[in-house]
Amino acid sequence: MRTEVCEMFGIEFPLFAFSHCRDVVAAVTNAGGFGVLGAVAYTPDRLEEELRWIDEHVGGRPYGVDVLVPARLDLGDASGGPGGGGGPAAMLAAVPQEHWAFLRDLFDRHGVPLPDFDAARRSTARGAGEQVTEQGATDLIEVALAHPIRLIASALGTPPPRMVEAAENAGVPVAALVGTAEHARRQVAAGVDLIVAQGGEAGGHTGEISTMVLVPEVVDTVAPLPVLAAGGIATGRQMAAAMALGASGVWCGSVWLTTEEAETPPHVKAKMLAAGSRDTVRSRSRTGKPARQLRSAWTDAWEGPDSPGTLGMPLQMVVAEGAMRQINKVAESGHEGARELANYFVGQCVGLMNTVRPARQVVYDMVQEFAEALDRLNAITGSG
Amino acid sequence: MRTEVCEMFGIEFPLFAFSHCRDVVAAVTNAGGFGVLGAVAYTPDRLEEELRWIDEHVGGRPYGVDVLVPARLDLGDASGGPGGGGGPAAMLAAVPQEHWAFLRDLFDRHGVPLPDFDAARRSTARGAGEQVTEQGATDLIEVALAHPIRLIASALGTPPPRMVEAAENAGVPVAALVGTAEHARRQVAAGVDLIVAQGGEAGGHTGEISTMVLVPEVVDTVAPLPVLAAGGIATGRQMAAAMALGASGVWCGSVWLTTEEAETPPHVKAKMLAAGSRDTVRSRSRTGKPARQLRSAWTDAWEGPDSPGTLGMPLQMVVAEGAMRQINKVAESGHEGARELANYFVGQCVGLMNTVRPARQVVYDMVQEFAEALDRLNAITGSG
Structure with missing residues (x-):
């Protein structure tokens, strides 16, 4: 296939695969697409290790890295001044x-034991909270740019x-995900090279405008x-x-979660395979x-009447992760209450993900x- | 073009236009598409008049009628027993x-006068509430089937x-709008001949699954x-x-609201032409x-903290219409407060509706x- 992004990246098929799993990234890149490793869950050392593995497995074929750099942080009383994050x-x-x-x-209501709550809290704050500060993202970017991404x-x-x-100094194009045409305009002004227009049906952080409407709007913008x-x-x-609709290619995240390679916990994978397109919810929890x-007892509880309300990013991640x-x-041991709570980010297309x-x-x-x-389209019009 | 619905209805282009405006219905039918008159706002007499006009203007070309038959009515204390509606x-x-x-x-807060509130209330109950009872819909269907729809x-x-x-007795195919694959399955069991899979970005009554996901799901179902x-x-x-995605054609409603023929009030049309795709809201108001x-001071007020909450259908229509x-x-006279309140049903594609x-x-x-x-698709693949 020949589109702008095929030429830009030297790929056969303009299919970008966002995944936190290095095996998926390498498999898609090796199959003629373009794998993008979601780095937010990694420490800099771990990211270094993952990228080294990918380098060894893609034989010079192109891949990328995705970091999460929130425009605004809501650190409550933990703000350490500009740049954010008091540790x-x-x-x-x-x-x-x-x-x-x-x-x-x-946890009590679902009979889920929490043997070392304080240790879990501490490791959470280190693991999840730290990377989404601007400093955390900068560290990850530095690691990434030292690889042939x-x-x-x-x-x-x-x-x-x-x-x-x-x-730019490293000669690496920058992509940005947007949920509105206004955001796209701002990203272009900030100097990005490629826009990912992400409709509200997507998994993970998402807006409310659907792909069918957003893509032509952003393409024109x-x-x-x-x-x-x-x-x-x-x-x-x-x-x-x-x-x-005018896109030069697609960016898929959810579909990889039920692949053989995915590191999705087996009980979550089973939920996804069984889920219909109605079984997701847009939640801050x-x-x-x-x-x-995925809608689960977890999202229901946080949206429910007894909820204290969700916190901002990254404090809610400190609580949740x-x-x-x-x-x-x-x-994983089969505990029913824990299975009711378990969920993961996934888009409405989970309803179409029915096989591994x-x-x-x-x-x-x-x-x-x-x-x-x-x-089929060509047969309809008598062209082709 | 050749698709199942082109053959089924003898049309050139599988574009169905839902509109409350007979001029739009006739114009689309005469241009090679298929106009469908939204009948819910009409009394049986008025519908008779509209359909007679359409018959005179389409020269035997195909058109249809859309009625609103809610599966469940919430009449509060006004339920007159089975069939619903105590008048x-x-x-x-x-x-x-x-x-x-x-x-x-x-109204007070927006400085909008309400000179004859009781008369308005009475006419509303007659005009809006009555037709969405099962009896009201049945009366409209009877009128419609006497025409060559x-x-x-x-x-x-x-x-x-x-x-x-x-x-069926009249030899007229039945279509049904659905927002989920489950609903589609039920409609097939009820004997409908054509399914309209309507994504959550649509104007008017709509679910939450987007067109991009819903259409392939429903097609397969x-x-x-x-x-x-x-x-x-x-x-x-x-x-x-x-x-x-597998559809045999499309069903469009919003796009006609800013056409020359549309009976959309001029101030609402102006709002639509100026609106972006973010300026709609899914509301019960x-x-x-x-x-x-369209999001407006009306929807904001009903969703706001001082709202008494919306009623069910059709009682909220009695209040709102x-x-x-x-x-x-x-x-229409240029009153600012009234213009802030004014709105109308429209989908997210209002952001793409920028010219009359x-x-x-x-x-x-x-x-x-x-x-x-x-x-463009053929050029990308080197086919065509």
Whole structure:
């Protein structure tokens, strides 16, 4: 296939795979697409290790890294001044007691043990809270740019000037995810090279405008800059649809979560395979910003009448991430209450994710379905 | 073009236009598409008049009628037993005083005069409330089937057996709008001939699953029954996208509201032309069921902290429709407060509706854009 992004990155098929799993990133890149490693959950050392592994497995084929750089942080009392973040201890201290109490009660009601609550809290603050400060993101970007990455993506808000500058100096294009045409305009002004227009049906942090409306709007707004379409796309016919809307390619995240390679906990994978498109919800309960995810007892509780309300980002992550780690640990042994609570970020296209396939096969299937969709359109008009 | 629905209805271009305006219906039908008159706002006599006019203007070309038959009515204390509806007086009486007081206060705050509140209330109950009872819908269906209509559509819920039966006896196919694959399955069981899969970005009564995800789901669910895609579609590239998803054609409502022929009040039309895709909201404030519409001081007030909460359908219509008529009347003279309140049902694609064109031209533009989108896809793959 020949689109602007195929030429820009030297890829055969303009399918970008966002995944936290290095095996998925390498498999998609090796199948002719473009893998993008979601780095937010990693410490700099761990990211270094993951990228070294990818370098060893893609034989010089192109891949990228995605970091989460929130435009605004809400650190409550833990703000350490400009740049944000008074460190893990300050973050922990800034979470109201009410929220810890709610969490304890939620675990109790579901019979989920919490043997070392304080240790979990501390590790959470270090693991989840720290990377989404501007300093945390900068550290990850520095690690990433020391590898032969071909794209650096910013998942939330306008990338800070020093990120754009560092990438430019390294000759690495910058991509940014947007949920509105206004955001796209701002990203172009900030100097990004590629826009990912992500509709509200997407998993993770997302806005409210649907892919069908957002993509043509953004394409018209940022032309001649290329646009990838994201949100709800898990099949080749959806890829054909996105490109009929004017996108130069697609960016998929959810579809990889049920692949063979995915590190999705087995009980969450099973939930996704069984879920319909109605079984997701846009909730602040995991990160503090609206993010689409599987509806579960966790999201219901935080949206429910007894909820203390969610905190901002990253404090809600401090509360949620350690809790979810414990929930998943307990759920893996078959614990019913923990399984009710467990969830993960996923888009409405979870309703179309009904089989476990190797990531490579997902790419090949999408290529095939794309061709079939185009044949059907040509048959309708008598062209082709 | 050749699709199942082109053959089924003998049309050139599988573009269905839902409109309350007979001029739009006739213009689209005469341009090679298929006009569908939204009948809910009409009394049986008025519908008779409109259909006679259409018959005189389409020269035997195919058109249809859409009625709103809610699966469940919430009549509060006005329920007259099975079949629902104790008549206009009972409906009026069932609206809590609190809601009338809220309305009076809302008008006061915006400086909108309400000279004959009681008369407005009475006419509202007759005009808006009555038609959405099962009896009201049945009366409209009877009028419609006496004309050479080629489609009868049910906009909410499963059509009652006697509607399907009456249509079948008259040889008229029945279409039903659905927002989930489960609803589609139920509609097929109820005997409908054509499914309209309407994504959450659509104007009017709508669910939450986006067009990009819903259409392939519904297509797979009801195959080999043909599916029209609805929700967010206002251009030919979106039509191409919808058909890449597997739809046999598209069903558009919003795009006609800013056409030359549309009876949209001029101040509302101006709002729509200026609106972006973010300027809609899914609100119960006009009908009692979630319906996407322009966000305005009206929707903000009903969603706001001082709101008494919305009533069910059709009681909220009794409250809202007369009020909105008065708002529009006052707004037409340039009254600022009334203009702030005014709104209308429209989808997120309002962001793509930026010029006033004849309805005929919208059809021709969509045909042209569809062809261009397909050419682009063929150029990308090297086919075509």
